[in-house]
Amino acid sequence: MARNSMETFIEKVRGSWGPLSTGLVAATRRHLVGLLEASADEEWLAALHREAPANQELYRDPQHGFVLLAHTEPAGLYRPPHDHGGGWVIYAMQQGEIEMGTFARLEGPEGGVRLVKRNSTLVRPGQVEVYLPGDIHDTRCLSGPALLFRFTDRDLKKEDREGRRVTRYVEREDVWTVGVP
Numbered sequence: 248m249a250r251n252s253m254e255t256f257i258e259k260v261r262g263s264w265g266p267l268s269t270g271l272v273a274a275t276r277r278h279l280v281g282l283l284e285a286s287a288d289e290e291w292l293a294a295l296h297r298e299a300p301a302n303q304e305l306y307r308d309p310q311h312g313f314v315l316l317a318h319t320e321p322a323g324l325y326r327p328p329h330d331h332g333g334g335w336v337i338y339a340m341q342q343g344e345i346e347m348g349t350f351a352r353l354e355g356p357e358g359g360v361r362l363v364k365r366n367s368t369l370v371r372p373g374q375v376e377v378y379l380p381g382d383i384h385d386t387r388c389l390s391g392p393a394l395l396f397r398f399t400d401r402d403l404k405k406e407d408r409e410g411r412r413v414t415r416y417v418e419r420e421d422v423w424t425v426g427v428p
């Protein structure tokens with residue numbers, strides 16, 4: 248039976264899976280670029296365009312634990328700076344444009360935390376962006392509705408509850424800092 252692009256993607260990721268390494272990131276990135284080349288006629292992709300879910304889990308690997316999600320975002324949607332706990336994430340743009348910024352976290356002598364923005368990248372259809380453990384980023388949808396895939400090496404909701412918690416930052420007097428607990 249002919250496989251669709253999603254099944255091919257899953258098979259390739261499973262085939263190259265292993266501990267986090269340069270090679271694993273490069274391979275997963277390549278597989279995601281392949282997934283972005285799926286024909287809009289494939290039913291699973293046509294359904295995503297038709298139904299435009301804000302958040303939908305497409306696949307969860309029972310053996311390795313990686314997860315593939317789809318998100319539909321309206322133009323203007325902003326997601327403030329955050330990290331991904333101990334996990335790593337690859338964003339892959341299927342439709343629309345999202346600006347993604349990266350930040351460094353600085354800690355002052357008094358223990359205060361502030362973020363400094365490093366740069367921002369406009370991510371267009373066919374492109375992917377990688378965020379490794381500890382990386383901090385924000386996203387702003389500039390052209391929508393945007394459809395993006397979010398590949399995570401683990402369940403980030405579970406990571407937030409039980410693992411190295413995800414840190415979300417808040418803006419106070421024009422400075423991004425940690426939220427009040």
Ligand SMILES: [Fe+2]
Binds near residue numbers: 329331336
């Ligand atoms: Fe993120």
